[in-house]
Amino acid sequence: MAHNQRTATDCRSGIRCGPTPMIEIKTAQAWQGVADCQACAIRAMVLFADLNEEDFRSIHQPIDDLLIAAGARLYPEGGPAGSLFTVRTGTVKLVRLLADGQERIVRLLRAGQVAGLEALTTGVYDSEAVALEDTQVCRIPGAVVRSLSQRSPRLHGQLMQQWHGAVREADAWLADINSGPASRRVRQLILRMRLPGDPAVVRLFSREDMGAMTGLTLETVSRELSALARTGLIEPLDRQGRSYRICDPDALALR
Amino acid sequence: MAHNQRTATDCRSGIRCGPTPMIEIKTAQAWQGVADCQACAIRAMVLFADLNEEDFRSIHQPIDDLLIAAGARLYPEGGPAGSLFTVRTGTVKLVRLLADGQERIVRLLRAGQVAGLEALTTGVYDSEAVALEDTQVCRIPGAVVRSLSQRSPRLHGQLMQQWHGAVREADAWLADINSGPASRRVRQLILRMRLPGDPAVVRLFSREDMGAMTGLTLETVSRELSALARTGLIEPLDRQGRSYRICDPDALALR
DNA sequence: CGGCAAATTGAGGTAGATCAATGTCGGTGG
DNA sequence: CCACCGACATTGATCTACCTCAATTTGCCG
Numbered sequence: 016m017a018h019n020q021r022t023a024t025d026c027r028s029g030i031r032c033g034p035t036p037m038i039e040i041k042t043a044q045a046w047q048g049v050a051d052c053q054a055c056a057i058r059a060m061v062l063f064a065d066l067n068e069e070d071f072r073s074i075h076q077p078i079d080d081l082l083i084a085a086g087a088r089l090y091p092e093g094g095p096a097g098s099l100f101t102v103r104t105g106t107v108k109l110v111r112l113l114a115d116g117q118e119r120i121v122r123l124l125r126a127g128q129v130a131g132l133e134a135l136t137t138g139v140y141d142s143e144a145v146a147l148e149d150t151q152v153c154r155i156p157g158a159v160v161r162s163l164s165q166r167s168p169r170l171h172g173q174l175m176q177q178w179h180g181a182v183r184e185a186d187a188w189l190a191d192i193n194s195g196p197a198s199r200r201v202r203q204l205i206l207r208m209r210l211p212g213d214p215a216v217v218r219l220f221s222r223e224d225m226g227a228m229t230g231l232t233l234e235t236v237s238r239e240l241s242a243l244a245r246t247g248l249i250e251p252l253d254r255q256g257r258s259y260r261i262c263d264p265d266a267l268a269l270r
Numbered sequence: 271m272a273h274n275q276r277t278a279t280d281c282r283s284g285i286r287c288g289p290t291p292m293i294e295i296k297t298a299q300a301w302q303g304v305a306d307c308q309a310c311a312i313r314a315m316v317l318f319a320d321l322n323e324e325d326f327r328s329i330h331q332p333i334d335d336l337l338i339a340a341g342a343r344l345y346p347e348g349g350p351a352g353s354l355f356t357v358r359t360g361t362v363k364l365v366r367l368l369a370d371g372q373e374r375i376v377r378l379l380r381a382g383q384v385a386g387l388e389a390l391t392t393g394v395y396d397s398e399a400v401a402l403e404d405t406q407v408c409r410i411p412g413a414v415v416r417s418l419s420q421r422s423p424r425l426h427g428q429l430m431q432q433w434h435g436a437v438r439e440a441d442a443w444l445a446d447i448n449s450g451p452a453s454r455r456v457r458q459l460i461l462r463m464r465l466p467g468d469p470a471v472v473r474l475f476s477r478e479d480m481g482a483m484t485g486l487t488l489e490t491v492s493r494e495l496s497a498l499a500r501t502g503l504i505e506p507l508d509r510q511g512r513s514y515r516i517c518d519p520d521a522l523a524l525r
Numbered sequence: 526c527g528g529c530a531a532a533t534t535g536a537g538g539t540a541g542a543t544c545a546a547t548g549t550c551g552g553t554g555g
Numbered sequence: 556c557c558a559c560c561g562a563c564a565t566t567g568a569t570c571t572a573c574c575t576c577a578a579t580t581t582g583c584c585g
Contacts, residue, residue: 113449171419186377234564476531
């Protein structure tokens with residue numbers, strides 16, 4: 016692709032707090048928070064899985080529960096990284112701006128993953144984070160995690176796993192959906208975007224975003240999707256091109 | 271690129287121990303080892319920078335100093351990850367094998383970086399690691415680092431930095447040298463491969479490896495290099511196409 | 526000197542980019 | 556309720572950057 020100059024969907028608004036904005040969770044209330052988080056989609060916020068009450072008492076900064084509207088930005092590339100964000104529900108894209116103004120989506124984060132781990136080290140966000148749909152996150156000050164991770168071996172282990180997951184994702188992103196012909200890229204992307212609850216269904220994104228993920232133009236992505244639908248490997252479930260039924264997963268996985 | 275079927279340089283030999291094979295470093299000798307490592311290229315083995323003698327006494331498994339011959343493999347993709355490897359000198363490529371037999375280089379590791387951090391979590395290597403040139407590494411059992419990292423806050427911090435560096439590298443690999451037209455990819459790769467000691471000189475690799483790094487064919491890489499040399503942005507320093515002088519860094523960096 | 530591996534260069538074909546038109550959905554206002 | 560509008564997906568027609576295939580060239584080593 017000879018870099019298309021179009022810019023991605025506008026993210027005009029900053030962080031927007033939803034119905035339950037800025038819920039402060041600290042000390043005694045923290046247990047409530049943990050209980051909530053353990054209840055929330057599977058592993059979300061596992062970071063704090065085994066902290067004890069004393070640990071929570073030592074937290075002197077607020078942990079906020081935020082609802083990020085679709086298209087809103089969690090933080091900008093190069094911005095000061097004060098907090099990390101555990102994704103509870105929804106999807107976050109990590110975007111890097113190229114020198115020529117193009118945007119490249121380097122990774123997606125979903126429930127249980129953490130955005131902004133940079134807050135633990137350099138203090139500068141390496142990429143922009145934007146919600147792809149309405150998304151719930153917990154905003155945790157980096158200092159909180161840094162100090163707790165010294166004390167709690169299991170938090171320490173969870174951080175390792177988060178980092179490892181990020182590296183794995185990044186490598187897979189390159190090897191799976193940014194390698195080979197257009198058809199393979201789109202097919203791999205589809206397989207990765209299956210709903211955890213129902214693997215026979217995918218929720219996709221704007222063709223522009225899908226292009227920024229695969230390194231293709233939006234037109235090529237659209238054509239490939241149409242071709243897959245025509246061949247019967249997938250079947251549209253709506254008329255906006257966002258949901259598809261996967262009819263033949265094995266055929267999609269072919270090379 | 272419609273996936274070229276050629277396979278990468280053969281890595282027939284396994285790990286080969288060089289002139290100083292299997293030097294066991296433990297307990298009392300460990301201090302020697304640390305001293306050596308601090309002397310070795312800049313930050314190599316910073317992982318152990320601030321451990322004390324008691325920490326070293328608690329190491330019950332051998333830490334080996336290995337010399338990996340160019341082309342030899344440290345570990346295979348999917349293999350059991352028992353150890354991690356700090357690179358002291360040389361260059362290691364991390365390779366992922368695609369479904370169609372193609373190989374994709376997802377990252378390079380140089381002095382001060384660590385290969386096989388997976389040994390700290392899943393215990394399975396996510397990618398193959400192969401020395402691109404004669405390379406010195408320290409092989410450290412994952413169990414050693416796991417247990418020490420509980421005790422030493424600074425080792426803990428060093429691990430965070432290593433993970434973060436890996437993610438940054440992976441993202442940059444995608445955004446910088448796997449995006450945009452062929453010329454840009456090759457130029458970005460050149461800029462990244464400058465010698466730390468002399469930023470006006472680059473050491474490159476086989477055109478095949480460079481293709482696996484950029485997602486281009488070896489012919490395209492060769493053509494782009496020739497074009498850059500013809501335009502005077504770079505100048506060959508040998509006749510094997512491995513070393514070049516960078517004449518105009520700013521022009522190389524252009525978009 | 527001969528043989529091999531790797532780099533370079535050339536000629537032609539093609540996958541995907543580009544430019545452009547049309548179609549579809551959802552919202553808004555009369 | 557319908558006409559209009561803007562955003563986005565789809566489809567078509569060309570164009571081109573890169574791949575593919577293939578021939579030379581170059582350097583290295585026995």
